[in-house]
Amino acid sequence: MRKLYFLLPGTTGKFACGGLFAELNALALAQQVCSAEVVTYRQREPKTPFLDDVLQAPDDVIFVLSWGFDVPKLAKRLKAHHTLYHAHSSGYGFRLPASVPIITVSRNTMGYWGQWAPHSLIYYLPNQISDRFCNLEQPRDIDVLVQARKSSEYLLQQLVPALQEKCNVFVLDTFVEDLSQLFNRAKIYLYDSAEYWAREGVSEGFGLQPMEAAACGCQVFSSVNGGLSDYLDPGFNCHNIAGYSCEFDVQRILSALSAPKSLSLSEQVLAEYRTDNILRRLQTVLLEVNTLFDHQEKYASNIQPLTSGRIVQLRSQKLWQKLRAKLGS
Structure with missing residues (x-):
C-alpha cells in the first residue's frame, strides 16, 4: 500500500483540540496497517515533515485531508497527487471531485457526502473508543x-x-x-x-x-x-x-x-467502535483506495458530476417534460 501523509496544520499550541486528537488516533491505527506519518502545513515543528518540503520531491503517497476549513485549498493545491478526505463534520459547503475518496467517521456524515459527492468512493470508518472506557463497577461520588x-x-x-x-x-x-x-x-x-x-x-x-x-x-x-x-x-x-x-x-x-x-x-x-473492528475496516478501505488510485493512473473519470449547474439543468429538464406533457394532453 502507498504511504499515508496525514496533513495537519500543526500538532501543538492553538491546534490542540478534539479534532486533532481524533486524527492523531486515526494515524496511530493506520500505522498498524501501513506506513503513515504526520505532515504539517501551517506550523513547522521539530522532527515533523512540512508540506512545502515534502512537495519538493513527492513520492507515490496518499495525502489525507481532514481539517475542514482548509480542505478546499489543500485539495486544489494537491490536485496532481493522490488525496483522500477523512471527513469528521459536515456542512462546510465545499465539493470534491470524484478522484478524491471520502472516509467518514459517522453514518450521518456518510449520508451527507453520499448526496453531495455521489461519484466519489465513500466509506464508513467510525472513530475508535479505547478499551480503557469501561465500567469499573466502583462507587460513584x-x-x-x-x-x-x-x-x-x-x-x-x-x-x-x-x-x-x-x-x-x-x-x-x-x-x-x-x-x-x-x-x-x-x-x-x-x-x-x-x-x-x-x-x-x-x-x-x-x-x-x-x-x-x-x-x-x-x-x-x-x-x-x-x-x-x-x-x-x-x-x-x-x-x-x-x-x-x-x-x-x-x-x-x-x-x-x-x-x-x-x-x-x-x-x-x-x-463496532472498538479497535479490532476499526482495524479490519481500515484494512479493507485502504486496499480499495489504493486500487482506485492505480486505476486513476490509467483512466480518466467520465461520469458527469452533480454540480449546482447540473442540478439546475436536471430541474429545468423535468419542468420542460411536465410542460410538454401538459401541452400535449
Whole structure:
C-alpha cells in the first residue's frame, strides 16, 4: 500500500483540540496497517515533515485531508497527487471531485457526502473508543457530570444551577487527557452540543464523549444532533436533554438518580467502535483506495458530476417534460 501523509496544520499550541486528537488516533491505527506519518502545513515543528518540503520531491503517497476549513485549498493545491478526505463534520459547503475518496467517521456524515459527492468512493470508518472506557463497577461520588466546552447556554445557565440546588453537580471546564476516571465516578453525564454546532455552521461529526460515558456506566442525557444519532437511541440507551422545559429535565434527571433505569450501550453496539473492528475496516478501505488510485493512473473519470449547474439543468429538464406533457394532453 502507498504511504499515508496525514496533513495537519500543526500538532501543538492553538491546534490542540478534539479534532486533532481524533486524527492523531486515526494515524496511530493506520500505522498498524501501513506506513503513515504526520505532515504539517501551517506550523513547522521539530522532527515533523512540512508540506512545502515534502512537495519538493513527492513520492507515490496518499495525502489525507481532514481539517475542514482548509480542505478546499489543500485539495486544489494537491490536485496532481493522490488525496483522500477523512471527513469528521459536515456542512462546510465545499465539493470534491470524484478522484478524491471520502472516509467518514459517522453514518450521518456518510449520508451527507453520499448526496453531495455521489461519484466519489465513500466509506464508513467510525472513530475508535479505547478499551480503557469501561465500567469499573466502583462507587460513584458525582451525581451529575457536565463538560463546559460545547455545552449550550441553556445547559450551563439554566439546567446546571437548577440541579446544583438538589444534587452534586461537577462542571468540568479544564482539559482532562483521560476522562475514563471521571466517567466512572459519575452517575449521570449531560451533553448538549446542538447549539454549539449550529453556531459554528457545521455538524457534530461523531460525538465521542457520550459514548465513552455510557461505556463507563453513566446514564447519558444528550442531544442527538449530527453523528450522535448514529448510536444514541433516546428511551432505550440514553435520554434526550433539553426536553421541553428546564423543570421537565430536572424531574427526569432526579428520577434517574433516585431510581436508575438501566439505559446503556450494549457491548454489541460498542464492539463496532472498538479497535479490532476499526482495524479490519481500515484494512479493507485502504486496499480499495489504493486500487482506485492505480486505476486513476490509467483512466480518466467520465461520469458527469452533480454540480449546482447540473442540478439546475436536471430541474429545468423535468419542468420542460411536465410542460410538454401538459401541452400535449
